[in-house]
Amino acid sequence: MNGPSNINPPGVTHSNMASESDTGAQAFSSAAVSAGRPLYWSVRRELWENRAIYLAPLAVAAIYLCGFLVNVINLRRHMRTVAWTHETFAMPYEMVATVIMGTAFLVGIFYTLDALYGERRDRSILFWKSLPVSDLTVVLSKLIIPLAVLPLLSFAITVVTQFIMLLLSSVVLLGSGLNVATIWTHSSFIHVSLLLLYHIVTVHGLWYAPFYGWFLLVSAGAPRAPFVWAFLPPFVIVAVEKLTFNTSYLAAMLLHRLMGPEAPTPPGSSMMDVMASLTLARFLVEPGLWIGLGVAAVFVAAAIQVRRYRGPI
Amino acid sequence: MACIEARGLRKSFGGTVALDGINLRVEDGRILGLIGPNGAGKTTALNAILGLTPYQGELRVLGRDPWMERDHLMRDVSFIADVAVLPRWLRVSQALDYLAGVHPRFDRTKAEGFLVKTSIRHDSKIKTLSKGMVTQLHLALVMAIEAKLLVLDEPTLGLDILFRKQFYDSLLNDYFDRNRTIVMTTHQVEEIQNVLTDVMFMDRGRIVFNCSMEEVESRYVEVMVHPEHLAAARASKPIDERQVFGRSILLFDLKPSPGRRQQLAAFGEARTPSIADLFLAIVGNQAGAAQGGAL
Numbered sequence: 001m002n003g004p005s006n007i008n009p010p011g012v013t014h015s016n017m018a019s020e021s022d023t024g025a026q027a028f029s030s031a032a033v034s035a036g037r038p039l040y041w042s043v044r045r046e047l048w049e050n051r052a053i054y055l056a057p058l059a060v061a062a063i064y065l066c067g068f069l070v071n072v073i074n075l076r077r078h079m080r081t082v083a084w085t086h087e088t089f090a091m092p093y094e095m096v097a098t099v100i101m102g103t104a105f106l107v108g109i110f111y112t113l114d115a116l117y118g119e120r121r122d123r124s125i126l127f128w129k130s131l132p133v134s135d136l137t138v139v140l141s142k143l144i145i146p147l148a149v150l151p152l153l154s155f156a157i158t159v160v161t162q163f164i165m166l167l168l169s170s171v172v173l174l175g176s177g178l179n180v181a182t183i184w185t186h187s188s189f190i191h192v193s194l195l196l197l198y199h200i201v202t203v204h205g206l207w208y209a210p211f212y213g214w215f216l217l218v219s220a221g222a223p224r225a226p227f228v229w230a231f232l233p234p235f236v237i238v239a240v241e242k243l244t245f246n247t248s249y250l251a252a253m254l255l256h257r258l259m260g261p262e263a264p265t266p267p268g269s270s271m272m273d274v275m276a277s278l279t280l281a282r283f284l285v286e287p288g289l290w291i292g293l294g295v296a297a298v299f300v301a302a303a304i305q306v307r308r309y310r311g312p313i
Numbered sequence: 314m315a316c317i318e319a320r321g322l323r324k325s326f327g328g329t330v331a332l333d334g335i336n337l338r339v340e341d342g343r344i345l346g347l348i349g350p351n352g353a354g355k356t357t358a359l360n361a362i363l364g365l366t367p368y369q370g371e372l373r374v375l376g377r378d379p380w381m382e383r384d385h386l387m388r389d390v391s392f393i394a395d396v397a398v399l400p401r402w403l404r405v406s407q408a409l410d411y412l413a414g415v416h417p418r419f420d421r422t423k424a425e426g427f428l429v430k431t432s433i434r435h436d437s438k439i440k441t442l443s444k445g446m447v448t449q450l451h452l453a454l455v456m457a458i459e460a461k462l463l464v465l466d467e468p469t470l471g472l473d474i475l476f477r478k479q480f481y482d483s484l485l486n487d488y489f490d491r492n493r494t495i496v497m498t499t500h501q502v503e504e505i506q507n508v509l510t511d512v513m514f515m516d517r518g519r520i521v522f523n524c525s526m527e528e529v530e531s532r533y534v535e536v537m538v539h540p541e542h543l544a545a546a547r548a549s550k551p552i553d554e555r556q557v558f559g560r561s562i563l564l565f566d567l568k569p570s571p572g573r574r575q576q577l578a579a580f581g582e583a584r585t586p587s588i589a590d591l592f593l594a595i596v597g598n599q600a601g602a603a604q605g606g607a608l
Contacts, residue, residue: 041414048407049400124400129365130392133415134384308383311365312398 038133042141043149046115052107053145057154060103061161064096068165072172089183092165097158097196101204104154108146108208112215115142116307117226123312139216139304146212151204159193199275202283203260210257210292213299220306223313261286314376316341316462316494317362321370324357331357333518334370339511341461342491346505347498348592349515355498358515359466362496363392375461388418391460393451393468401440405433405450412454424457427487445476452480456488463488465497469504477501481508502589512588516596534577535564535586542580549577553594564594 047053071092116139119125128138166189170180215230222229238251262278283289319337323330331354339345347355360366362374364383372379377386399408405428412419428435431449439447448468455463469477485508489495499505512529514522524532538546538561547554551563564586565577577583586594 038415041411044414045407045411048404049402119400122400123394123398126365126392126394126398127400129383130363130387130390130394131412131415132384132387132417137384309367311360 035137038137039141039144042133042137043144046141046145047149050111050145053111053150054153056107057100057103057157060100061096061157064099065161065164065168068092068096069168069172072169076172093162093192096161096165100154100158100161101200104150105204105208108150108212109215111150112142112146112212113219113226113230115145116216116220116303116310117222120310120313125310125312135304135307139220139300139307142216143212143300147205147209151200154204155197155200158196162189162193195275198280199278202278203262206289207257207261207292209296210299213296213303217299217303217306220303220310256288257292261288314373315339316343316375317496318373319361319371322358322361322372323369324354324361324366330518332361332368335518335520337513337520337523339494339496341494343510344489344495344508345497345511345513346502346509346588347496347513347515348502348588349498350596352517353515354518355515356466359464359496359498363390363464388416389461390464391455391458391462392464392466393455394466399439399447399451401438403439404435405437405439406435408439408450408454409435412458416458418459419454420457420459424453427453427456427483445472448472448476448480452483456483461493463493463495465495465499467499468497469499469501477504481505484508502592503587506588509588514592514596522591522595529588529591530585531571532566532568533564533586533591534567534574534583535562535590536577536581536583537562538581546577546580549573549580553590553597555590555593564590 119128166184169183173183174180215226218230219226234250234254238248238254241250242248260278261283262275315338317337317339319335322332322335322337324332333354335354335358337358347358349355357366361368361372362379364374364379364381364386367380374386375389379386403411409421409424412424413421428450431446431453433442433446433450433453439450442450452468469480472480481504484495497505509526511525512522513520513524536546537557540560543561546561546563549565552566553564555562563580565573567573567577574583
C-alpha cells in the first residue's frame, strides 16, 4: 500500500494511483492464484485434518500382512495335505483388495458426514470463511477426497500390499519344492492390478458418487447428529413404502447402488470375474451411472448453497 | 467510495428483528468502535459486512456485495471473530502454508517475523497453545495480510489485561497505517477509547449514536458539580446525571449552543466524558424510557 505512493508520477493523486495499482495487482493475483491453487491447498488441508484417510487403510494392510505371513508359514508346514488349486493362490489377494476397499468406503462415509459438520461444531468455519476461498472450492475439495483420493490411495496400498505378499510367499515357500514361479503366474499380478484400478475408478469414484453427495449435504445442513440425519430418513421411507404400498423400490434401488453396476454372476465365480464382467461400453451406457451422477451433482450443489447460509452451531 | 456503505440494512431471525434498517458509512482509514449491549445487532451487522449472512437493503463493502462475492471480498478484508475459531487440530506451520497457498495478499515472511517475537513454535498444534497465544497467532496471521478492511468482533474476549493491551498496541503500531480501515466491537469500552477515531452505539437493531472522537470531545462535557451550583446546573438541561462519592456528575450536550462550555465549567470541574459514560447516558436513558413507556 505504501509502495505505489512512493512512485507516484507528478500530477497523479495518491488515491487514484492506489486504486489503479490495486486493480492491476488484483488482476495479476487472480491470474496467479487461479482456481486450482486454493483447491489444491484445500485438499491438502483435508489430509492434514483427517489422517485416517491414509492411516486406516495402511493399518488394515499391515494387520493383513501379519495374518498372511502366519498363513504362509502354516502352508509350508502342511505342504502335503494342501490342495493346490487356483483358489489357494488367488483368494488371499482378492481378500486384501476387498478389505482395503471396504475400509476406504467406510472412511469415506465417516469423513463426508463430518466434513461440513465438524467445522460448524468447532466454530472454525468462521476462520475458513474469512479467507478468499469460495464455498464451491471448499465443498469440491471435500468431494474429491472420497471420489478420487481415497480410491486411488486404497488402490496404491492394495497393489503394494499384494506385491509384498507375493515376495513374502516366494521367500517362505522357496526351497519347499514348490515352484515359486507358479505363485507369480497364478496371481497374474499386473492383470489383477489393472482390473482393480478399473473397478475402483468406475465403482468407487463414479457409481458411489450420489452416496457421498448425500452425506456432504447432510453434513452441511444437520443441526446435530449428521449420522442420524443421513440414515434415518431413507430407513423411514423404506419402512413407510413397504407398509403403505407393500413395495420396496427405494430399498431395491439403494441395494443396487451399493452392490455396484456389475452384472450378476453365477455363485462361486471369483471377485475378479465379477469385476471383469463390467466392460467399459456396458458401464458407459448404463443409465444408472448418469442418473447417479446427476443426483450427486444436485446434492453437491445443494451442499454448497447450504454452507453459504450456515454458521457455527 | 466509502469503505462500507449501507442503506436500509435489515435482517430478522424469525420474528426477531436484529437489524432494523441501518444506514451506515465508514470512510477509508477510520477506526470505528461498534458499542452496544448484548443482542443489539453488532455481530449481525458485522456478519452482513463479511458476507456471512444474507440481508435486505443495500450494502457495499469496498464496492462489492458481500453476500454474493464473499470469496473475492476476503482478499481485501481480514476478520477475527472471537479467539476460539482457529481449528484446534491445525499446526502453526500448516496455518502458514495454507494461507500462503490460498491468500494472494498473505506475506509469510511478515507473519514469521511476528511469531518470532512470541513463544509460539512452528510445530505446535493450536490445541496445545494457551488462549493468549492463539490470539497472538491469529493476529500475526491477520497482520501479515495486506487487507484494506479489518473486522474484529470481540477480539480480546477472555484474555487477561496484559494480552489485551499488547493486542491493541501491536494493532496500532504494527498494522494500522491510515490507508486501512478497522471496525471492531468490544465490551471493554474503556480500553479502546484512545484507539478509535469514530464511535457508534447500537441498540435493538438501530444505530442510536454515530460520532467521530473529535466531535465527542468538542460536543460533550461532563461536569462534577459543586453542591452550591447543583440547582443551577440541573436547570441547564443536562442529558444525564449520576452520583460518584456523593458528588453529582452532570453530562451536557453542547450541540444546541456551543458557547455554553465556559458557563458550564463554572459549575465545577469539567472534562470530556468517557465513552462508557456517554454510552450509559445515551443508550441507558433510551432503554429506560422505552421500558417506562411499555409499563
